[in-house]
Amino acid sequence: MNHHNNSTSTSSTWQVDHIGIAVALLDPAIEHYETLLGTHHYGRERVSSQDVEVAFLDTPTSRIELLAPLNPESSVAKFINKRGEGMHHTAFLVPDIQSELDRINTLGWELINQQPISGSQDKWIVFLHPKSAHGVLIELCAYKK
Ligand code: CMX
Numbered sequence: 070m071n072h073h074n075n076s077t078s079t080s081s082t083w084q085v086d087h088i089g090i091a092v093a094l095l096d097p098a099i100e101h102y103e104t105l106l107g108t109h110h111y112g113r114e115r116v117s118s119q120d121v122e123v124a125f126l127d128t129p130t131s132r133i134e135l136l137a138p139l140n141p142e143s144s145v146a147k148f149i150n151k152r153g154e155g156m157h158h159t160a161f162l163v164p165d166i167q168s169e170l171d172r173i174n175t176l177g178w179e180l181i182n183q184q185p186i187s188g189s190q191d192k193w194i195v196f197l198h199p200k201s202a203h204g205v206l207i208e209l210c211a212y213k214k
Contacts, residue, residue, distance in 0.1 A: 083161035086210055087125065087134040091145050091157035095137040099124050102135060110135075116189045121145050123189050134160070134189075158196070160208035166193050169209055173197060185211070 092098035099110045106126050113124040120143035121136045136157065138146035148157060163169045166185050173180055178201035188194035188210060197207040 082164055083209075084163075085131045086160040086162040086208075087132045088156065089134045089136055089158040089160060089206075089208070090155065091148050092135050092137050092154050093149055095122055095124060095135060098135045098137070102126055102133060106133070112190060114189055115139060118186050118188070119143070119145075125190075158206040158208050160194075160210055163209050163211055166195060166209055166211040170195060173201075178202075187213075 090098075090102075095113075099113075103109055103126065106128065108126050108128075110124040110126050113122070115122045117139075119136075120139045122139055123134050123136045126133045126135070136145055138149065140146065145157065170180065170183070170185070174183075179198040180201075181196040181198055182194075185193035185195050188208075191213050192210040193213060194208055194210045197209070199206045
């Protein structure tokens with residue numbers, strides 16, 4: 070069903086990959102979210118490029134990423150200090166991360182990374198600044214080929 074008045078509109082190729090939630094301590098947050106969602110976590114790993122440790126919980130159509138800072142310099146530590154724990158970013162899986170980078174640059178919007186960097190789950194990632202997305206930190210990710 071088309072939910073828009075414009076009958077020519079098509080769906081975006083961006084797929085919600087995960088919702089990132091910033092937490093101070095990973096272990097209690099994992100336990101809490103396992104109980105809340107009724108599932109077990111997986112994919113716990115340290116992402117050194119981002120100074121965070123992450124863990125995932127699947128839902129039928131997407132997943133939650135819990136992320137905790139590895140050190141006080143981590144952008145997640147700064148986020149928690151300033152705003153407290155909570156929703157941190159929305160990540161979209163895109164078919165071609167380089168063409169999305171080029172498109173966003175053409176639009177003049179502020180990218181935090183000009184080149185893809187290595188993220189969790191064997192993916193390339195880049196971030197779009199929240200001020201270029203109505204206050205939401207947006208991550209684009211793509212599987213390493
Ligand atoms: N969501 C929404 N707004 C955010 C935000 C977030 N996650 N993080 C910061 N902001 C806002 C701040 O509130 C601030 O707004 P005001 O200017 O209105 O006060 C503004 O963005 C600037 O924030 P800041 O505290 O001054 O922090 P910096 O500019 O130093 O850094 C950001 C902000 C987004 C550039 C930085 O956090 C960053 O580079 N993030 C991308 C990397 C990242 O978050 N990695 C962790 C995830 C790892 C993973 O998933 O693998």
